[in-house]
Amino acid sequence: MAYREFDAPQYSRRSLLRGGAWLTAGAALSAMPMGRAALAQGMPGGWDNVGAMVDKYVGERKVANMVAALGWGDKKPVYVARGNLALGSQTRAGADSLYRIYSMTKPVTGMAAMQLIEDGKMGLDQPIAEHLPLFGKMMVQKTYDGSVTDLVPAERPITVRHLLTHTAGLGYSIVQKGPIRDQYVKYGVVPGQVSRLPIPGLGREEAIRGLDKFANNLSQLPLVLQPGTKWSYSVGLDLLGRVIEVASGMKFDEYLRTAIFEPAGMNSTYFRVPESEVGRFTTNYGILNGTPLPMDPAASSVYLDDPAFPFGGAGLVSSAHDYDRFLKMLLGYGMIDGKRVLAENAVRVGTSNLLPEMATTKGTWVEGQGFGAGGRVQDGAYGWGGAAGTVGFVSFKAGLRATLMTQYMPSEAYPIHEGFPRAVLADLAAMQGA
Incomplete structure (x- = not known):
C-alpha cells in the first residue's frame, strides 16, 4: 500500500479495515546464507534498527505505543516496548498488552x-x-x-x-x-x-x-x-x-481455543476482551492530518461486546507474547516447548504457496508472490499484517520470527507494514557484520 495520511475528517471503511500490506523484504530476509543466519542466532541483542523505529514513532507521538517481539528458533523472544496503553495513560505497554490484530487472525484460521x-x-x-x-x-x-x-x-x-x-x-x-x-x-x-x-x-x-x-x-x-x-x-x-x-463438530471459537490457543500457551487471545483484562487493553487511534485521535478507547471498546460471530478473517485481540507463541509454534513446524500443537505437514503445506495453478495475482497486493493458508508466502517467509498497524511473520530460512504490535488506522497512514521488516533486515545485516 502507498504511504498516505488523511487530510479530511472522513474515513473510508475500506482503508480502515484492510490489512493487506505485509513485508516486501521477505526475499532479502530469506536470502541470508544459512550458515551466516545461524551465526546471527548466537549474538545477543542487536535490534538497534527496530529499537530506533519504535523510539521514533512513540517519541514523536505518532502512536501511543509499540511492542516488538523477535525470536530465533525456539529461543525466548526479545521484546522492544515503548509507550503507554493510550496517550495520556500512565500504564506502560508491554509483552502482555492487548491489541486488535485484525487480519493477522487469517493465518490462525488458516492453520486451524x-x-x-x-x-x-x-x-x-x-x-x-x-x-x-x-x-x-x-x-x-x-x-x-x-x-x-x-x-x-x-x-x-x-x-x-x-x-x-x-x-x-x-x-x-x-x-x-x-x-x-x-x-x-x-x-x-x-x-x-x-x-x-x-x-x-x-x-x-x-x-x-x-x-x-x-x-x-x-x-x-x-x-x-x-x-x-x-x-x-x-x-x-x-x-x-x-x-x-x-x-x-465444534463451534469455531471453541475449536481455535482447544486446538491452538491452549496447547500453544496463548492465554491472551480472544474474540471478546474479558472485563477482567481491560486494564491491559490498548486504545486504537484514527490518524487525522497526522494526528492520532481516539477511535476505539479501551474502556468503551466494541471489543468488550460479544461479536456478531467469531470473525475468522479479522476478529482476534492478542498480545505480542501470544502471537510470538503462534509464530514460534509455526517455526517449530507445529512443535512448541516440546509439545506438538499442529502436525508438521499441516505447517509445511500451510506455509507453502497454495495458489491454484490458474489463479493470477497480477495487479494485486501479492503480485509475483505466493499465498498460503491465510498469509503471504515469499522465499521461505510467511505472514500477514493487520488493519491497525500490526505485523507478524516467520522466516524459515533465517530461523526468525517477528511480531510488531501498535494501534492506529488506517494502516497505510504510516509505512509500518513495510518499515518493520526493513528494520529487522537491517539489524540482521548488522549482526553479521555486513
Whole structure:
C-alpha cells in the first residue's frame, strides 16, 4: 500500500479495515546464507534498527505505543516496548498488552483448517459444498463490481484451497463497490468491527448475528469472480470458520481455543476482551492530518461486546507474547516447548504457496508472490499484517520470527507494514557484520 495520511475528517471503511500490506523484504530476509543466519542466532541483542523505529514513532507521538517481539528458533523472544496503553495513560505497554490484530487472525484460521485437513476431516481441494450445501450452485457477476442480476454460473466449485488463498471469487465489503457492496451490507455480510463511536465516513454497518447465518446469507449473493481465477481479498477466511465448525463438530471459537490457543500457551487471545483484562487493553487511534485521535478507547471498546460471530478473517485481540507463541509454534513446524500443537505437514503445506495453478495475482497486493493458508508466502517467509498497524511473520530460512504490535488506522497512514521488516533486515545485516 502507498504511504498516505488523511487530510479530511472522513474515513473510508475500506482503508480502515484492510490489512493487506505485509513485508516486501521477505526475499532479502530469506536470502541470508544459512550458515551466516545461524551465526546471527548466537549474538545477543542487536535490534538497534527496530529499537530506533519504535523510539521514533512513540517519541514523536505518532502512536501511543509499540511492542516488538523477535525470536530465533525456539529461543525466548526479545521484546522492544515503548509507550503507554493510550496517550495520556500512565500504564506502560508491554509483552502482555492487548491489541486488535485484525487480519493477522487469517493465518490462525488458516492453520486451524490445515490441521483439520491433516486429520482427514476436510480436503484441501474439497468443494466446500460438501460441508455447506448452499454453496453448491453459485452464480458469478458477468462484470466485476457490476450488475448483481447479470450473472453466469460458476465454472467450478469453491474449494477449501480457494478460501485459504482468497481465490474463491468472494467479495469483501471493504473492497467491493457499487451494488454488490450494497448487497453485502444489506445481508449483514460485513465481518469486522472498529468502534462503538459514530465516526464520519465509517458507517454503522452491522454483521448478521451467527456464523451459520453469515454463511447462509453469503451463499445467496453472487461471486465477484470465477472461483480459482484471481487473488482477490475477501471474506474467504470468515467463511472458512463456518466450514471448520461443520468439519470439526465444534463451534469455531471453541475449536481455535482447544486446538491452538491452549496447547500453544496463548492465554491472551480472544474474540471478546474479558472485563477482567481491560486494564491491559490498548486504545486504537484514527490518524487525522497526522494526528492520532481516539477511535476505539479501551474502556468503551466494541471489543468488550460479544461479536456478531467469531470473525475468522479479522476478529482476534492478542498480545505480542501470544502471537510470538503462534509464530514460534509455526517455526517449530507445529512443535512448541516440546509439545506438538499442529502436525508438521499441516505447517509445511500451510506455509507453502497454495495458489491454484490458474489463479493470477497480477495487479494485486501479492503480485509475483505466493499465498498460503491465510498469509503471504515469499522465499521461505510467511505472514500477514493487520488493519491497525500490526505485523507478524516467520522466516524459515533465517530461523526468525517477528511480531510488531501498535494501534492506529488506517494502516497505510504510516509505512509500518513495510518499515518493520526493513528494520529487522537491517539489524540482521548488522549482526553479521555486513
